[in-house]
Amino acid sequence: MDLERQIVLLKQKVAREKACRKSAEQLLEDKSNELFLAKKMVEDTLVHVQQKAEQDMAFLTFKIYLDSILLDFSQxxxxxxxxxxxxxxxxxxxxxxxxxxxxxxxxxxxxxxxxxxxxxxxxxTQWQESAEQTxxxxxxxxxxxxxxxxxxxxxxxxxxxxxxxxxxxxxxxxxxxxxxxxxxxxxxxxxxxxxxxxxxxxxxAENSEKSTRDFVAMINHELRTPLNGLLGSADLMADTKIDTQQARLLTTIHQSGELLRVIINDLLDFSKMSAGMLELLIKPFEVVSVSRVIDDIFSIRAEDKGLQFELFFSEQIPLELLGDAERIKQILVNLIGNALKFTSEGKVSVYFLWENEQLVFNIVDTGCGISLDKQSNLFEPFVQVDNSSNRKHEGTGLGLSICLHLIQEMQGELILTSELDKGSEFKVCLPLAIPAKNMQTTQVEEEIDYPIHELTLLVVEDIKMNQVVIEMMLKKLGLNCDIKNNGEEALRYLEQHNVDIILMDCRMPIMDGFEATRILRQQGYTKPIIALTAGTTNIECEECLACGMDAIVNKPYQLKDLEKILNHWGKRLSNPL
CATH class of the missing domain: 3.30.450.40 (GAF domain)
Structure with a gap:
């Protein structure tokens, strides 16, 4: 009994062991399948990630390459x-x-x-474009x-x-x-x-500027050339025997010519201002010489009008200053001329002062004065106090505008103080420097006259009227001259003749003075060549000097201008440096 029970129990035990082994084998098979599936899933995921990374890298490379091209070509x-x-x-x-x-x-x-x-x-590529792409x-x-x-x-x-x-x-x-x-x-x-x-x-703009410069130069020449003949003839006629009636007519001609000169100068200066061509020629000058010129001009004018003219000169003013003396004279002539014009009785006083390292001019008159409402635009071009057709005083209305422009170019200041019916005061302040070099020795030398009647001259001038005037002026100085009509004639003449000084017009037909001078200098000609020119801008003056001319006499010139330049160059010929 015991044996049979043991056998039964053993069989049960064996059956349980078989069932457990079978269950374990099934579990192992299931887990193996799960592991295989998991591995396959990981492998698929890795492939996908790799493909995505490769795609992202390709896209990144694409972008970087385009960015590189964009940067390179932008530069x-x-x-x-x-x-x-x-x-x-x-x-x-x-x-x-x-x-x-x-x-x-x-x-x-x-x-x-x-x-x-x-x-x-x-x-x-067959491009698929759309003409109506918006x-x-x-x-x-x-x-x-x-x-x-x-x-x-x-x-x-x-x-x-x-x-x-x-x-x-x-x-x-x-x-x-x-x-x-x-x-x-x-x-x-x-x-x-x-x-x-x-x-x-x-x-x-450059062509326009050049055209403007050429136009101003042409107008300058065309206006000043006949004016030179007019005023030169009047000056020469004044030294001839004439009766009282002729003298009165000659005075009228001379005054009208001078008025025309002022108007032409104003119009040309305004044109230069508008074209940016108005320039300053800075060099040492004596203020006292300017004051003497102003006194000579206006003391007689004031006397003729029955006015008192006073000029005060401060001893504090340096002997010499650096500035454009001619433009300073122009400012003074305009301002003092206006003071005399608008003063019917009383006086005009001019003060030359030195204040705060500045040259100061005060022009004070007892004239009609200027109302406050008209002072604000008085310095505008073509503006006048009285613009009516029956106004008492003539003028272009450009003088004060030009004065203000010149003063501003000199870094100065113009101050107006005026009261209607009581008079006006124009104050000009110019910050001018004191030159380091003393010019007194040169000035003393200039005062020693040279016997200019010993000089031989050639005049090159195409305008018959100007030929007559300059020939008569030179004869009054005791000089004879030969005259040629253009540069070509002058070159032929100089091949056979020798002269001390050439007076050369600049603008002439066939061959102008610039070309003739260049050719002479290229040939080794060393004698003085003096320009007779209507050109007054720095550019035109520089053109004269650049081609080889030694000095410049501006038209319209007077007898004293020719005498001064011939005296200077006569001494240079006798005492070469």
Missing amino acids: LFLKNSISDTLLQRLLNHISHVDSISAVQLKIQSINVADKITVLNAGGW SSCRWSSDHRQLHIIIDGEESKLGVFSVALETKKEWQHTIEKQLSLFSEVISVAYQRKYLLDRTILEMHR
Whole structure:
């Protein structure tokens, strides 16, 4: 019994062991399947991650390459003017980017108006363009072509097209990337357009300035040349025997000529101001000499009008100052002339002062004065206190405007104080420097006269009237001269004759004075050549000196002008440096 029970128990135990082994084997098989599936899932995930990483790297590489091209060509377009060659290089670089198979640029020609330039790079492609494209970017129906409009300042410049194979999720970024190329090209075109327009406007301005300069020079010559004959003839006639009636007429001619000279000077100076050609000639001068000239001019005028003229000169004023003495005289002549013109009784007082390292002029009159409402625009061109047709005082209305401009050019100040019916005061303050070099020795030497009647002269002048006037002036100085009509005649004459000094007009037909002087200097001619010119700008004076002329006498000239210049150069000939 015991044995049988043991056998039964043993069989039960064996059966349980078999069931457990079977259960364990099933569990092992299930876990093995799970492990296999998990491994396969991990492998699939790794493949997917690797593919995604490769795709992201390709996209990143794509972007970096485009960014590099964009940066390089942005710098090139800044350094160089845009051209078809530069644009073709850009397209070639873009076409070498992976995923891009072809690039096309249709754009307004840089050099030819109304012409379209077509540039291609990469393989052949059938482009799917839309003539009615309105949006800045448009994809083709198969999403394989991107067309981007290039905008100009006012209208469409062209279309930038790219054929590429990319994933759809990349397209938004690619669109933004390639749009930057369109903007770079647009900016480069507009920059070139603005640069070309600026250069064109600069050339127009230069041509306009040159035309203005030429016109002013021509008008200067055409007005001053006959005026030279008129005033020169009047000066010469004054030394002849004439009766009282003729003397009165001659005085009228002379006064009218001087008035005409003032008007011409004002108009030409205003033209120079407008053209930016009014320049200062800065050199040492004696203020006392200026005061003497002013006293000589206006003491007689004031006496003729029954007015008292006073001139006060401060001992504090330095012997010499640096400035444009002729322009300073012009300022004083205008201001004092106006004071005399608008003063019917009483006096005009002129003060030369030195205050705060400035040369100061005070012109005080007891005239009609200027109302406060008219003082504000008194210095505007062509403005006069009385503009009515029956006004008492003539004039162009340019004098004060020119004075103010000259004073401002000298970094000075003009102050007006006036009260109606009581008079006016014009105060001019000019910050002029004191020259370091003392010029007294030269001035003493200039005062020693030279026997100019011993000089031999050649006058080169094309205007018959001026030939007569200068010949008579020279005869009054005891000089005979030979006269030629132009530079060509002068050159032929000098091949056979020798003279001490040449008086050379600048503007003449056939050959002008500039060309004749250049040829003479090239031939080794060393004698003085003095310009007789109506040109008064620094540029015209520099042209005279640049061609080889030694000095300048401006038209209209007087007998004393010729005497002074001949005296100077006569001494230079007798005592060469």
